[in-house]
Amino acid sequence: MIEFRQVSKYFGTVRALDNFQAQLASGRVIGLFGPNGAGKSTTLKMIAGLNRPSRGEVLVDGLNPWMTRDRVAYLPEVDHLYPWMTVGKAAEFISTFYSDWDQSKYQDLLNYLNLNEDMKIGKISKGQRAKVKLLLTLSRRSPYLLLDEPLSGIDLLTREEIINSVIRDYREGEQTVIISTHEIGEVERLVDEVIFIRNGKTVLSGNAEDLREEKNMSLVEIMKEVMRSAR
């Protein structure tokens, strides 16, 4: 379980999170939705232990996120892999640090995503780099999977492959997946729970299916409505 207890985060004078409160249940796929600059990436970075709250507390399984980095597989929005590494070398490097690395899953995903171990990360296309990032993140059997804008700037076909890989890999009830994106339409069918966030605050949260039924709208329409009314 991941808990945010009245978390505020400031970057200089900019307030990224404002008294943010949330309890993210285990074993679910959670969508963290909101416009650019809403505080989605900051939220994920806090869970991954890359950011610290200015006020309040973040707990992952009751512990400081710095202590639980081995339980979290984090896919950042930026290209974070060394460009001189090949896919195989990057996998070898990352696998050293995680006891939950699953080599057979890695091989399986490598084939599924049409990637090759000899590909040099700095020399492949943006879409392929996105797939490599996903490959290295999903090759672990981690309890928590954090995906920060996994579809940003990616073409339609690659998006489909990425979404299908996440669906294919998801271990229902065992793994918590948190997807942060402003492109809700693409991941609407994936999520069980949603949190709509704006200016660092939750504006609406709940079960995706319940919200759709209650408002008789898609999540994209709900987001438009809540963001308009939150202005």
Add this chain to the structure above:
Amino acid sequence: MLAKSFSKFGALYKKQMREMAPEMIIIGGAAVLVSLVLYLKLGSVRIAVLMAMMMVMGLACFLPIVSSFRLGQEWNNHTIYLMMSLPVGGGMILGSRLAALLTQYVFGTLIVGICGLLLAGELAPELYDNLDLILPYLDIVVLFYLCTVAWIGYLISVSFFSQIIGKLVSRFSGLVTIVTFFATLWLSVKMMGLMLGQRTIEAPDVTAQIFWLLLGVITLVAAVIFALSTWVYNRRVEL
């Protein structure tokens, strides 16, 4: 547990070594090339040989310091996201980098030293006839070399510390790094001076005692600055 820590350290060290491979090839290549050119062309001009080898030695000493400033590139290339999300502390991240930079220094200076000695043997064989005069001072030479390794380690630690402090601010990061670098150098050299001033050295073996003392003081100050860098990295650095 210990074996796992070693393999993690090993993976980080290997990655650092791979990143520094071009510089190491440059030093090794320069040393061999300069030796060959000098041997074939300038053999009779001993001062030219000496000057050229000193220049390559300077390069071997200088490059690890320059390479140490690559830590900041992890932020520029976003690879810091990968490093910080790994389940290891700053001690291992910075320690592996320090070990790799010291390896670069030792590799560079040894290869230049060996090339220089071989060249000297060819161009001035009479030097080898007087080896028995030099051998009694071998321990002093080794101590001096260890002092230079400690000094490079100290400079690298100051470089790490200043870059990490620079990354704590969002604006004028480069300026903060430079100011911290020189301020830490100034302060730590003062500290070393104070520590050295409190010791008395008695005959015999004055030279060896001085080098041992220097080695101890430099290593201690370098360790303190390194520990401070690790603490700031673990407790204050964020993305």
